[in-house]
Amino acid sequence: MQPTPDILAAFEAAKGFMPVDEGLALYAAARDAGRLGLPLLEVGTYCGRSTILLADAAREGGTVAVTVDHHRGSEEQQPGWEYHDPSVVDDDPGVGRMDTLPTFRRTLYKAGLEDHVIAVVGRSPQVAKVWQAQLGLVFIDGGHTDEHAGADYEGWAPHVAPGGLLVIHDVFPDPADGGQAPYRVYLRALASGAFTEVSVTRSLRVLRRTGLGN
Template identity: 55%
Template sequence: MEAPAISAESLAVFEATKGFMPQDEGRVLYEIAYEYLSGGAEGGAAGGNAAAGRPPVGIEIGTYAGRSTVLLGEAARAAGGRIVTVDHHRGSEEHQPGWEYHDAELVDEHTGRIETLGLLRHTLWDAGLDDIVLPLVGSSPAAASVWSTPARFVFIDGGHSEAAAHADFEGWAPWVAIGGALLIHDVFPDPADGGRPPFEIYERALATGQFTEVAVQDSLRVLRRDSGELGAPMPPRGK
């Protein structure tokens, strides 16, 4: 099922929002999200929420100001689904003072830390997505520890440290429904192009035997889940 065109209004909000998702990757992200939320993907995402009379759910790990969230929300609105986006909104390691992606405008005077929740709220308002995108504010491991809902897809684009990336994979990949998709951003096979942890969890997902790569757009990888028990822990690293 072909995704409808992204509205000019949503594209304008996407372009105006702080973040790191290029438009070409963003368009593929939108198309994949629509495909899996609408049930048009091969395999149909068995075990998704729609079977229980609830809207299908996609999960985003790593929200920042909501740039990619706009496109996920637009896809969910078109497909009759919902997006849960998870972030503590204090910034990842690379956003802190002295690091490459630090933005001094985002430092909260009260805490002295990066603060992006307000920006996300503005983004969702401008895109008309308040009822479609549900922010879950907290660390990824803490949120995963209480999560129990199957997802049509999980999009991992959170912290890029080794600990953060592997925690995101371990916490959220188990909730991808069979026939659903695991999407990983910033996957660079060549270390000269970017950090290794997203590539490591991409390789780890393939090594489980539960996932098959079905699409690539620059640093975005899309893996379909073919097997495994919903909610069961992923095999340990190196297994």
């Protein structure tokens, strides 16, 4: 099932990097995982483009989407890097750092989804340490270094409930196509014996927890 035209339009209008086909695959995974009645969590909010899809799926499943981000931008979004966007820099001269939180809040408001999202502002490993609940879905789309992607996997994969889904974005087997940290996390998940691949849509991988381990 696809999102309604209004939700799809809100997704396409939102600031972010996820293409439509990968977004639709994420939405399908979220609808699937929503049947468990457990929260759907993403690591890496940015401005809320993918959050729209998770929130709508959570609404349909009678649960909630949780999104975790420090909102200061990942490595490749800092000044001088390819994905830097000056429009999401705090213009207070005493700050001058990236701050995607206001844009994210506007994104949710315009999509009519504020009531279906819990936004956690903090660094993923710190939040994961205090998180206690099982999750129907974990979507890893935060920092793309080995340090950050690895920490996201280690912190959140153990919380995926049996039958739940682990979704990893920007998985590029060929180094010419992109960074390798998410790909290494993907391989690690498969090698753990805890997850089985469900689908592949370009750089988006969907895995289901079918076993023990992390």
